[in-house]
Amino acid sequence: MFKTVLIANRGEIALRVARTCRELGIRTVAVHSTADRESAVVRFADESVHIGPPSAKASYLHMPSIMEAALRTGADAIHPGYGFLSEDPDFAEVCQTHGVTFIGPPPHVIEKLGDKALARRLMAEAGLPVLPGSTGAVNGLAEARKVAERIGYPLILKAVAGGGGRGIAVVRAADQLTQAYRETCAHARAVFGDERLYIERFVEDARHIEVQVLCDRHGGAVHLGERDCSVQRRYQKLIEEAPAPNLPDELRQQMCAAAVRGALAVGYVGAATFEFVVSSDGSFHLMEVNCRLQVEHPVTEMSTGIDLVREQLLIAAGRPLSVRQEDLAPRGWSIESRVNAEDPERNFAPTPGLLTEFMPPGGPFVRVDSHAYPGWLMGPDYDSLLAKTVVWAPDREQAIARMDRALGEFRVEGQGLRTTIGFLREILAHPAHRAGTHTTGFVAEMRTETAAVRGGPGS
Numbered sequence: 225m226f227k228t229v230l231i232a233n234r235g236e237i238a239l240r241v242a243r244t245c246r247e248l249g250i251r252t253v254a255v256h257s258t259a260d261r262e263s264a265v266v267r268f269a270d271e272s273v274h275i276g277p278p279s280a281k282a283s284y285l286h287m288p289s290i291m292e293a294a295l296r297t298g299a300d301a302i303h304p305g306y307g308f309l310s311e312d313p314d315f316a317e318v319c320q321t322h323g324v325t326f327i328g329p330p331p332h333v334i335e336k337l338g339d340k341a342l343a344r345r346l347m348a349e350a351g352l353p354v355l356p357g358s359t360g361a362v363n364g365l366a367e368a369r370k371v372a373e374r375i376g377y378p379l380i381l382k383a384v385a386g387g388g389g390r391g392i393a394v395v396r397a398a399d400q401l402t403q404a405y406r407e408t409c410a411h412a413r414a415v416f417g418d419e420r421l422y423i424e425r426f427v428e429d430a431r432h433i434e435v436q437v438l439c440d441r442h443g444g445a446v447h448l449g450e451r452d453c454s455v456q457r458r459y460q461k462l463i464e465e466a467p468a469p470n471l472p473d474e475l476r477q478q479m480c481a482a483a484v485r486g487a488l489a490v491g492y493v494g495a496a497t498f499e500f501v502v503s504s505d506g507s508f509h510l511m512e513v514n515c516r517l518q519v520e521h522p523v524t525e526m527s528t529g530i531d532l533v534r535e536q537l538l539i540a541a542g543r544p545l546s547v548r549q550e551d552l553a554p555r556g557w558s559i560e561s562r563v564n565a566e567d568p569e570r571n572f573a574p575t576p577g578l579l580t581e582f583m584p585p586g587g588p589f590v591r592v593d594s595h596a597y598p599g600w601l602m603g604p605d606y607d608s609l610l611a612k613t614v615v616w617a618p619d620r621e622q623a624i625a626r627m628d629r630a631l632g633e634f635r636v637e638g639q640g641l642r643t644t645i646g647f648l649r650e651i652l653a654h655p656a657h658r659a660g661t662h663t664t665g666f667v668a669e670m671r672t673e674t675a676a677v678r679g680g681p682g683s
């Protein structure tokens with residue numbers, strides 16, 4: 225096992241990784257920007273290293289600073305968390321070159337799956353169902369029009385290097401394509417440094433279901449069941465749950481088997497997430513594969529009893545999988561709600577500010593992953609995630625009640641700070657959510673309903 229792990233991330237995920245490392249007796253090194261010098265993980269870790277100014281490009285995305293910190297502190301492995309460098313094949317290769325283990329898949333696998341268009345082709349070759357669309361990145365607007373004529377509308381434009389719900393545009397008619405294509409190219413170029421797009425048919429009233437997979441270096445692979453991530457706004461998730469409600473067992477088994485098959489086809493190592501779209505007719509198609517831990521991984525941990533970070537560390541150290549497929553039957557029901565420093569009344573605009581009060585909920589089967597504390601400044605430099613509240617219960621009805629109770633217990637106050645807590649509770653109480661019939665369009669529909677009741681326009 226590793227002696228020292230450097231955590232190349234920040235916020236709640238950095239603290240979450242550090243906790244598992246401590247349980248395994250592994251020394252931890254936290255890196256931090258100037259803005260994060262008083263962060264929770266800096267206080268918790270065995271050692272911390274300043275790596276640059278608040279700008280992510282000059283700190284958490286700056287490979288030379290992170291590698292220098294790893295070598296200076298004697299780290300024999302780096303855990304990238306999620307976001308930042310977690311899916312950067314160049315970073316994984318740099319780690320390899322310097323003799324530091326990258327806790328994730330090999331560089332060539334990240335490169336294949338990080339290119340969403342290439343990943344789509346590889347998964348189709350492995351027998352996974354993919355939506356009708358372009359065979360790779362489209363070469364300009366003229367080719368985009370040809371693909372659109374072939375597959376029809378509505379369609380969705382996606383950045384080849386995209387992720388996190390960014391670099392996406394839905395096009396519902398031919399007269400919208402030109403503007404949408406140009407705007408999405410520009411957005412992809414600004415955010416990812418790569419303007420290439422690919423095209424897929426857009427599925428209305430769909431569900432977003434993902435499957436968690438673990439693979440070792442010895443050809444072993446298991447799935448840990450599925451998660452429903454359909455409650456989202458602007459393609460970014462708000463509430464996730466495991467298992468997925470009202471999902472037929474046969475469909476569940478097919479999706480989980482497809483995810484394992486896809487992982488083995490590319491020689492995957494570590495934790496991967498296969499994201500699927502499920503149509504109203506019960507058919508499913510692959511959207512993408514994420515080469516990292518997901519924000520919503522705790523719902524799978526709660527429903528299976530498996531510490532996914534521990535498994536990542538064991539796999540990266542060369543150990544075979546510590547769990548067998550027959551031992552991984554999910555139990556009960558788990559739900560995660562993302563508490564963000566955002567204002568739902570202003571289209572979820574971030575509301576950075578100084579936290580004057582932060583008291584998370586507790587009680588039976590309630591878990592809160594957070595880096596926040598009273599006196600912590602939620603600055604404008606990073607994402608707005610304050611805390612992930614996760615609950616477990618024997619069934620879905622009890623899990624919803626427990627989540628509502630937990631969210632109601634939260635006490636968060638700050639100068640100029642608003643949170644999504646009230647909005648999350650509205651979602652939990654909505655009849656469509658309680659019935660488990662919601663789709664990815666649910667939040668937009670719900671906001672339209674609310675606006676109609678209040679007599680104002682939807683946002």
